Amino acid sequence: MKMDGKKIKLFLVDDDAMYLKLLEIEFLQHADFTIDTFATGELCIANLSNDPDVIILDYYLDGVDKNAINGIETLDKIKSYNPALPVVMLSSQDKIEVAIDCMHHKASDYIVKSETAFVRLQKTITTIFSYKKMEKQLNWYMDRM
């Protein structure tokens, strides 16, 4: 899963400290990632300059802290900062409305928090990068044509 010989830089954003930690543990065990974790959307946006390769973003960030910006708002800000930056949305809600909402806001994917979430995340990330690679190659060929 290497990209240009570099480790993939991952941003994990969740206000649930435990889930965040668990994710981090999971990803770190695949030593291919460097991981930054953020408890809020604000913190994540503030650190976009660190140039993450992928962001995994919780949908429901304004649960306990009412003043915090929610996942969709964070997603919008990330996309306005860099539209090409892939963002995978996470939610404990398996709801079609939420999924559609995320897609409308240009999320790369939407994954429900569950036992299988990590596996799916891994798969999604792999897909994203292979998609990106394909896109790159396509562009290269298009340029040639």
Next chain:
Amino acid sequence: MERTKSHDSQYASSLIEASLDPLIALNIDGKITDMNQAKVNITGVGRKMLMGSNFYDYFTEPQKARDVYTEVFAKGYITDLPLTFRHTNGKLTDVLFNGSVYRDNKGKILGAVVVARDMSRQKWALELQVANKELAFQNEEKIKRSAANKELEAVSNSLKLASQYSLSLIEASRDPLIVISPEGKITDMNEALVNTTGLSRMELKGTDFLDYFTEPQKAREVYQEVFAKGSLADSPLTLRHKNGDLTDVLFNGSVYKDDFGKILGVVVVARDITEQKRVAKDLMEAIVFAELAVTIAEEAKIKAESSTLIAETAVKAKQQFLSNMSHEIRTPMNAIIGFTKVLLKSDTSPKQKEYLQAIKMSGDALIVLINDILDLAKVDAGKMIFEQTPFKLEASITAMLHLFEPKIREKNIALLKEFDKQIPVVLLGDPVRLHQIILNLLSNAVKFTNKGEIKVGMRLLKEDEKSVTIEFSVRDTGIGITENKLNKIFENFQQASSGTSRIYGGTGLGLAIVKQLVEAQNGTVNVKSKIDEGSTFGFILNFLKTKALAEFESNLLEVDSEIKNVSVLVVEDIALNQLLMKTLLDEFGFTCEIASNGKIALEKMKVKSYDIILMDLQMPEMNGFETTDYIRNTLHSNIPIFALTADVTTVDLDKCKAVGMDDYIAKPVDEKILYSKIVSSVKKSRLGGEISKEEIPIAPTIKYTDLSYLIQRTKANPVLIMEMIFLYIEQTPSLVNVMKQSWKERDWSSLYAAVHKMIPSFAIMGISADFEDMAKKVQDFAKNQQQSDGISNMVNEIDNVCTKACEELKIDLNRYKNIE
């Protein structure tokens, strides 16, 4: 011849009259037959009256006076017999009597002549002048009389007698009497002069009067003056004895003339004042010495006072120094021990662990020593204050004995307790200090006993309405103490033998502290011992009786395994102490949060509830007293608050109690005390307060959590597992609180958020999916507020399961810590 006789007689009479000392002639019957003017003056009775009267009538003690003349006649003479003359006007004169008998030619005693020497110098001087005047007058009188008696001159015998009699009078005088010719040659003298100069009469006669004085020039002036003026009074001169002895005299003199007024010579009486001078000198010396002595005494007093002051300052300085040093040593020692503990918990090799243990043990020993020294200094300074709190003696001692159980088991000896059931259950006294005393004695007993048993006994000695006297004893079957060391072991830094500390360790302060603590409470200590058989240390203390119940059951409650899940808020500004407290509390399995000052603590209290607060007193922003005051009076919370204090003085403790703190814990914190105090307090408040639902026992065999998912996910990495568990324990209680709160307040969005956030954790911690479903139902309800049936129960169920899960996980967490 006739003429000479008459002349002699007159001349003798002059001499007699010139004497200032009373001269009295007595017959054998004690009647006065003649006297000089001095006698008249001293008695105030006229010559006529005196003549023929009884000699002893003029004294204060007639009987004694009678003895005087009887003695004169019996012995022939008397010397220096003290008597007192009474003047007719009542004036008393102390005199010394000298006397001798005089005889006729055939040696028959005719009478006695006594001279009374006036002892009072002042009076003597005065009367000397009087006498001098009298002398001149008397001379004329005598001359007249002798002229009138010319016809009688034929009676040469009588004259001769008179002459002899006069001479006797002269000779009786102890003052040198000298007759000098106008040329300055001595013509006659009495025996006194012979004695004073050491020369015989023959040698003296015809020699120059001036030769016998140390200052001849002055002597010449003296006698020239006599010739010039006719008389002289009190001229000081010094007579020289031939052996060199000097005699200070006062000269009185007057000229005497023949019948035709021609000056024949001078009669001088030299009064010996050596004695007076000596007395005066002695007196002066005595005065000087006395003054000197007073000066010396005053100097000594000042010295003593200043030494006392210096000593007092030194003692004070010593105590201050000890106190300061102990304090200064304790702070870095805390760091050393604290960080050693932290290191011990980290990943270390067995060898390193061993070294760290050694550091910790040495540090602990040092802290004990410093505390001992501080205690001693406190007792010395009288700063040791003994509390009077009601406590249960037996329970308190029993609890304390538990502390020794590991040691006892390790050494395989028995620890027995003999408690006199007559002792009242609750007593008034200082249980902490009592513990300290018994603890010291027991530590010794355990230290020195390798087989057999140790017996702690309490016996009621005396009981009256107000108080009881109890004898405590600690008997061991240890190595014993030799008799000659028994009285030394209670002294500071003393051990039974110099080798003791090498083999058994210890500083030798333990028993000194025991003695000081007991005696400061008016008790007594004693010891009996037999070498190789064991020792018995005993002490006797008085306790007041009380009807009050023991407020705090005991500071050293037995370890209660049921108390878990205690959350402690530590309010402490020093980072080092924060870390230490956290380490200790983590060790107990308590959760612990740190606030750096009172303000932060109050903010924390708003968000989360705690079981107990440990409060430092000195902090920036808001100190311990202010914070406690706020908690009690503004928040109206009864949460137990323990003061953490380094310097346990009564002032601070009173202040702590006054402001509403429940107890205090002295720094450096003793783990056991900290644990037992927290546990007993939490237990009490939990029992006293509402019996919360989680306390209702649910079959304890059911485990709510299952770490297999976590282990699988983390590949059994203990650090990651611990991190996860820690996060759960940290996050869940507040989420549960928000859930309950928002359910009560119908704050659906908060309820939703809280439950929503909780949901993933059920699976992570392996909590039954039933609860996750419940949580989801609550979440759904919170979203659309439909089907509220059973939601209340679900909230309670979730609360319950989360609390239980937290408890279980805490145990797991500690287990992992220990494994690590």
